[in-house]
Amino acid sequence: MIAVWAPLLLPFLAAPLARRLADALSPRAAAWTLAGSAAVLAGGALCSLGLLAAAGLLQLPPVAALGHLSLPWLTAAAPSAPLAAAVAALALAALTALAVRTARRHHHDLRTARAALPAEDTRRPPRHLLTPPDHRLTVLDDERADAFALPGRLHRGEPGRIVVTAGMLRALSGPERAALLAHERAHLTGRHHLFLALAEHAADIHPALRQLRTPLGYHLERWADEVAAARVGDRTVTARAVGRAALAANRAPSPARPKLAAAAHTGPVPRRVAALLQPRPTATRTRLRPVALALAACLALSTAATLEATADLHRTVEAAQHNDGHVER
Incomplete structure (x- = not known):
């Protein structure tokens, strides 16, 4: 099972490629690229660990007997499987604990x-700053x-909420307030959480x-x-709204x-302000092609290796099972 190791190694190559590619894309495309790459690579790594653990599990006598497997044949075919399975099982247990801890936090x-x-708004903003009905302020x-965008609870039908302090509103002019609230609304609409x-x-x-x-957080802000x-x-x-809000x-x-x-x-506010003072960003295709092809190859190879394993x-x-049948006869 040589292919099972590829998804565990490819992230070391693919992650830098994803970061480099994201820097040449528009912010929305960059965020999707980073998130999609993370999902594919993390999924491949999890599957590989699961397959390694399963391969060793097959060599346990009760499991082999339950599946009508030839234990001597399995042991001869993969003598190092139990050790790799033990390491993979420990890694999966640790990852499960980390996932639970992160989710609980x-x-x-x-x-x-x-x-x-508060259950109700403590102050009412000017009418031109009111948010759509699905995003409370x-x-x-x-x-x-x-000021921040607080995601809602979908299972309760609770919409997201934009939270802003009176001190922040007083620090900005009218147009800057509108830009700030539009920024936070974009976080909720795009489900950036x-x-x-x-x-x-x-x-x-x-x-x-x-x-x-960190790059994903930056591109979501952009x-x-x-x-x-x-x-x-x-x-x-x-x-100006971003800069004054940060100050x-x-x-x-x-x-x-x-x-x-x-x-x-x-986030890196000076970098974001500098980007806003430039024309709307567009992707540079000549810079994208080699990096994009390399990243796509890594993601495809990780997926293909998982399927092959x-x-x-x-x-x-x-x-x-076939060899076990021959032994019985």
Whole structure:
């Protein structure tokens, strides 16, 4: 089962390629590229660990007897399978614990943030700043400048909520407020919290995928920046809103918000402001082609190797059953 090892090694090559490709794409395409690459590579790594564990499990006498497998044939065919299976099983147990811990932390952070909000808005914003019905706006009577997009609970039909403090609204002009709220609304509309959650779990699964978390967060902010700029119709106003919001928030930092609650004033703000002061970004195809082909080859190879390893395990089971039948006769 040589193919089973490829999905465990390819992320070390594919992750840097995904980062390089994302830098040459528009923000939305970059976010999808990073998230999609993380999902494929993490899924391949998980499948490989599962196949390694299953191959060793077949050599346990009770399992071999239950499946009518020839234990001597399996042992001769793959003498190192038990050791690899033990390591894979330990890795899967550790990954499961990490996934549960990450999910519980996100759930706790979001629940705490929701519980801290008033049931009703404490202040009403100007009419031109009101959000659509599916995105509620909560204005907190807090002099500290803060604003973020708090995702809703889909299983309860609860919409996402834009949370902004009175201090943040006072720090911005009218057009800048509109740009800020449009930015946060873009996070909710694009369900950017799901991208962030995916990146967190992928980083838990494979160490090479940790390098995708920060670029993904940046491109999600840039995606929301571009949506806000298009909505207000002025890239300069949006850039000024992002910069002033970050300066205001740094004067009196607010308590830590959930990692899945995206905010306009976070991330590499100078880089985002500089991008907004340039024309709308477009992909450069001549730069994209070699890197895109290399990344696509890595993702295809990881998927193909996973399928081949699965088929190989299936062939091993059939061969062991066939040899067991011959022994009985």
